[in-house]
Amino acid sequence: MTPNQLHAFEEEFAARPANRLMQNAVTRTPVDDVALDRRVLTGIDHSVSHHLDDWKATNQKQSGRCWMxxxxxxxxxxxxxxxGVKDFEFxxxxLLWWDKFERANHFLEAVIETADRDLDDRTVAHLLASPISDGGQWNMFAALVAKHGLVPKSxxxxxxSSSATRAMNRALAALLRQGARDLRGQAGEGAEAQRKTKREILAVVHRVISIHLGTPPQRFLWQWEDQxxxxxxxxxxxxxxxxASYVQLPLDEYVCLVHDxxxxxxxxxxxxxxxxxxxxxxxxxxxxNVRMELLKRLAMEAIVGGEPVWFGCDVQKMMRADAGVWDAALFDYAAVYDTAFTMDKAARLLHHQTSMTHAMLFTGVDVLDGSPRRWRVENSWGEEKADKGFWTMNDSWFGEHVFEIAVRRSALPPELAAALDQPPIVLPAWDPIGALAN
Structure with missing residues (x-):
């Protein structure tokens, strides 16, 4: 890069009045306000033909517990x-307490299994990069409920610390990396010695989690007043x-479908x-892994049948928070920057431009001639935005930025239900399809 080349770039920029116009706009105004396509925004109708929710939106606050x-x-x-109540929360x-404790054990077991590898091995580096986080997946949620049950919020x-997890996670990450050092140092001493050390580490982890989150109840007296x-x-x-008494859905029958x-x-x-x-x-x-058309159809059929749908997506793309909407063409960045953004979903995955970042709940769908047009979404960001915490997603956005849904196995076509019994393709630990929703 020579001075002559830099001078040429500057002359090229200055020669186009549109560049100067955009510079004047964006230096004084957020780029999303400049790029917002008002025709798209004002064209979004928030009504849906099938609407399930009649309850208040929840708030994960400063934590990454959206999947939970x-x-x-x-x-x-x-x-x-x-x-017999209008609103209820588990x-x-x-679940956060048990996820932290179980995840610490899961991490330490992975450290023991990889203790003979170099520190700069890519899998080891991936494990150490994030030993504990808030994010998760559908199967991780189901595993916690199956093993540890549920309790009412009361x-x-x-x-x-449950509402703002950063300090707790910082302490746990330090302890787990320190534990990884100790366990790797025992690689030649055998599994028994390593697991004795692991138990000692987990005792400290248990203490830290309990200090931050309280102690999970073993039993509690349950009584309530109905509406x-x-x-x-x-x-x-x-x-x-x-x-067992109050979960009305068969969690063990649910499977996770992705569009990769x-x-x-x-x-x-x-x-x-x-x-x-x-x-x-x-x-x-x-x-x-299924085609997008099937992902949409199964989500639509579940909602029409009266059941909300858990899903994961790349939430920040083409999102307008103050309006509570998503649309694949909501912002015209190409016009602002005078360039084309040409990567499709597969290319974005391959080049780290997208991954699943957030999980929410579909609670409504607008169906026309048997096909979905837009979706109603229960977010977990409180009631301040959108329709008291319920957002609107145009179907164009679903296709581009939704990655997975959880549905009943019985809803699948027979050939796909049978495919669930095949050994899975094993992707490396750093593959983007394994990203955790926060």
């Missing part, structure tokens, strides 16, 4: 109905008993990612 909130929001619909803090309410002011008492319950258009991910095959998960003894995180 979305899962619990799916389950609370049936629980509220059984309890304790998100309870039995384990939020704490300062008709009638009092009920169910007695002393364990988290497993509470989940890369050539390396065949349609109709199951995929998994090395070292992805939180509970060591749980079934692995497995996706079934």
């Amino acid at each position: 909130f979305a899962g619990l929001n799916l389950l609370r619909v049936g629980a509220a109905r059984k309890l 304790s998100q803090n309870h 039995a384990m309410p939020e704490t300062d 008709d002011k009638e009092f009920h008492r169910d007695g002393w319950l364990t988290p497993a008993e509470f989940a 258009p890369r050539e390396s991910s065949p349609v109709g095959r199951t995929l998994t990612v090395e070292y992805l998960g939180n509970v060591v003894d749980a079934p692995p995180v497995v996706y079934l």
